[in-house]
Amino acid sequence: MAEPLFDRVAIIGVGLIGSSIARAARKAGLARTIAAADQDASVRERVAALGLADEVFERSGEAAAEADLVIVCTPVGVCGPVAAEIGPRLKPGAILSDVGSVKGAVVRDMAPHVPAHAHFVPAHPIAGTEDSGPDAGFAELFDGRWAILTPLESADPAAVAALRAFWEGAGARVDTMTVEHHDLVFAIVSHVPHLIAYNIVGTAADLEEVTQSEVIKYSASGFRDFTRIAASDPTMWRDVFLNNRDAVLQMLGRFVEDLTALQRAIRWGEGDKLFELFTRTREIRRSIIEQGQDTAAPDFGRRNAPSAGDHGAISPPGP
Amino acid sequence: MAEPLFDRVAIIGVGLIGSSIARAARKAGLARTIAAADQDASVRERVAALGLADEVFERSGEAAAEADLVIVCTPVGVCGPVAAEIGPRLKPGAILSDVGSVKGAVVRDMAPHVPAHAHFVPAHPIAGTEDSGPDAGFAELFDGRWAILTPLESADPAAVAALRAFWEGAGARVDTMTVEHHDLVFAIVSHVPHLIAYNIVGTAADLEEVTQSEVIKYSASGFRDFTRIAASDPTMWRDVFLNNRDAVLQMLGRFVEDLTALQRAIRWGEGDKLFELFTRTREIRRSIIEQGQDTAAPDFGRRNAPSAGDHGAISPPGP
Numbered sequence: 001m002a003e004p005l006f007d008r009v010a011i012i013g014v015g016l017i018g019s020s021i022a023r024a025a026r027k028a029g030l031a032r033t034i035a036a037a038d039q040d041a042s043v044r045e046r047v048a049a050l051g052l053a054d055e056v057f058e059r060s061g062e063a064a065a066e067a068d069l070v071i072v073c074t075p076v077g078v079c080g081p082v083a084a085e086i087g088p089r090l091k092p093g094a095i096l097s098d099v100g101s102v103k104g105a106v107v108r109d110m111a112p113h114v115p116a117h118a119h120f121v122p123a124h125p126i127a128g129t130e131d132s133g134p135d136a137g138f139a140e141l142f143d144g145r146w147a148i149l150t151p152l153e154s155a156d157p158a159a160v161a162a163l164r165a166f167w168e169g170a171g172a173r174v175d176t177m178t179v180e181h182h183d184l185v186f187a188i189v190s191h192v193p194h195l196i197a198y199n200i201v202g203t204a205a206d207l208e209e210v211t212q213s214e215v216i217k218y219s220a221s222g223f224r225d226f227t228r229i230a231a232s233d234p235t236m237w238r239d240v241f242l243n244n245r246d247a248v249l250q251m252l253g254r255f256v257e258d259l260t261a262l263q264r265a266i267r268w269g270e271g272d273k274l275f276e277l278f279t280r281t282r283e284i285r286r287s288i289i290e291q292g293q294d295t296a297a298p299d300f301g302r303r304n305a306p307s308a309g310d311h312g313a314i315s316p317p318g319p
Numbered sequence: 320m321a322e323p324l325f326d327r328v329a330i331i332g333v334g335l336i337g338s339s340i341a342r343a344a345r346k347a348g349l350a351r352t353i354a355a356a357d358q359d360a361s362v363r364e365r366v367a368a369l370g371l372a373d374e375v376f377e378r379s380g381e382a383a384a385e386a387d388l389v390i391v392c393t394p395v396g397v398c399g400p401v402a403a404e405i406g407p408r409l410k411p412g413a414i415l416s417d418v419g420s421v422k423g424a425v426v427r428d429m430a431p432h433v434p435a436h437a438h439f440v441p442a443h444p445i446a447g448t449e450d451s452g453p454d455a456g457f458a459e460l461f462d463g464r465w466a467i468l469t470p471l472e473s474a475d476p477a478a479v480a481a482l483r484a485f486w487e488g489a490g491a492r493v494d495t496m497t498v499e500h501h502d503l504v505f506a507i508v509s510h511v512p513h514l515i516a517y518n519i520v521g522t523a524a525d526l527e528e529v530t531q532s533e534v535i536k537y538s539a540s541g542f543r544d545f546t547r548i549a550a551s552d553p554t555m556w557r558d559v560f561l562n563n564r565d566a567v568l569q570m571l572g573r574f575v576e577d578l579t580a581l582q583r584a585i586r587w588g589e590g591d592k593l594f595e596l597f598t599r600t601r602e603i604r605r606s607i608i609e610q611g612q613d614t615a616a617p618d619f620g621r622r623n624a625p626s627a628g629d630h631g632a633i634s635p636p637g638p
Contacts, residue, residue, distance in 0.1 A: 190537075229544060294538070
């Protein structure tokens with residue numbers, strides 16, 4: 001096997017993403033030593049039990065000292081304080097990166113703490129599930145998924161190339177874009193979709209006319225797909241909305257404007273307008289499948305959900 | 320094997336649902352003879368090629384004549400004209416039913432055409448996928464899913480019991496509720512979720528700041544889940560919105576009200592409000608999984624989508 005890309009990699013915050021990076025790095029031999037830090041004692045215990053890291057610390061500064069690559073995997077709301085602790089400990093030539101779903105606020109909060117002798121290269125791997133915590137991670141999480149680097153203009157090309165190699169080694173495909181463009185793109189493909197999923201689940205839970213047990217019982221008719229996204233980590237997503245406020249409000253404005261037009265078409269019985277939109281949206285699904293970004297199997301290839309009653313056996317989804 | 324429940328069952332409209340009913344009825348031996356009608360010649364050809372029915376007709380009246388149970392599986396927008404053709408052909412004691420996602424409009428449009436010597440029992444099986452057409456159906460589609468009957472007050476109890484037995488024979492669990500309550504429940508668990516899925520996909524496609532290819536490329540970050548629902552049959556869904564207008568507008572009003580409150584919380588940085596909602600919505604997901612209405616596997620158990628590039632192999636979803 002070739003030499004590891006990095007002698008020492010430090011993972012700060014070992015949740016779904018941090019633990020998946022540790023697993024992928026170990027599996028692909030990307031680091032000679034993996035150090036991990038988490039302020040939560042129960043997380044550190046799981047990290048040790050799962051053997052995710054060679055060294056486990058409570059303080060991020062301890063883990064970051066002597067590391068060649070430090071990846072901050074905390075919710076974006078605490079990236080600033082974490083960078084303030086790590087910054088002074090970074091050794092010359094060290095690369096500091098992150099995995100935050102917003103980049104403008106992360107750069108604003110982290111960059112000031114990075115010493116001149118180290119390199120800051122923000123990143124965002126486009127991968128995850130609705131589960132949280134170190135047990136939820138797996139080494140293949142990034143396989144074939146995109147990892148986006150948003151280097152600043154002043155970034156050292158060698159540091160950017162090294163981080164690219166790390167993510168490619170972890171299975172990802174790498175793209176670069178500006179911080180500002182990143183935040184607009186993910187406002188529409190990720191943040192607003194999560195917001196409306198959280199919102200519809202909240203609306204349904206609060207109705208008087210329809211009981212919560214009816215909502216749950218009949219959820220297979222569409223609603224349940226939204227509940228998966230609305231089960232994502234609350235802290236992470238609170239921080240995303242607070243830290244990408246302008247782009248989210250801009251895209252949400254567009255969404256509401258379009259929804260109001262649909263509402264009006266329903267009120268006035270304009271079937272052609274509805275049909276035109278519903279046909280156009282099919283094309284986008286087709287492109288997503290063609291480009292390998294989702295499965296073509298109906299219902300996501302979910303098995304027909306087992307019932308609690310007569311039909312306990314899970315049936316195959318047919319021919 | 321026991322006697323079939325019905326001597327002759329007629330399926331009118333052989334799409335995803337109609338063809339699945341035909342397959343389920345055959346598999347479970349619910350009918351001695353299955354007749355099918357579809358006005359589309361290419362559909363009739365597939366029905367014959369797949370052997371879904373014993374007799375295939377162009378005209379619904381021909382298929383319905385002599386049938387003991389007639390199930391109309393067309394989009395709800397044409398239920399009225401179809402009932403007008405079938406009504407005069409119904410034999411004494413025949414049961415007429417449907418599978419429409421809205422019930423008020425179906426009763427309004429179909430009931431006047433049902434002769435006094437026949438029985439009308441509206442129904443709605445809560446099952447489907449985003450695919451359409453006779454090839455998309457499968458016999459297990461209804462296994463463990465709910466089928467809701469909305470009998471009118473004047474309904475014959477024996478006819479209701481016979482239809483219940485048919486759906487239970489097809490694998491479903493059966494519930495009954497009033498027409499009005501049905502339309503409210505499905506406005507929130509199905510119709511509004513579909514509307515906002517169609518809407519967000521439309522909004523994303525129309526942006527100037529973010530290209531459509533970026534939306535597709537990075538769709539795994541949330542957006543792609545919505546595109547599955549937004550790939551559902553356009554004709555069926557146009558008819559749903561036009562025919563359940565009042566309940567959809569009522570529930571959409573609640574959704575928008577709640578969304579406006581979330582928008583305001585983001586603008587004013589009220590993280591606690593966001594966190595409270597995001598925590599509450601997790602519970603609902605948990606209940607849906609506990610009650611067997613969805614899979615507990617992260618990401619719906621989807622495999623990590625294959626890439627078109629370096630990582631062509633599909634990786635298992637981890638431990």
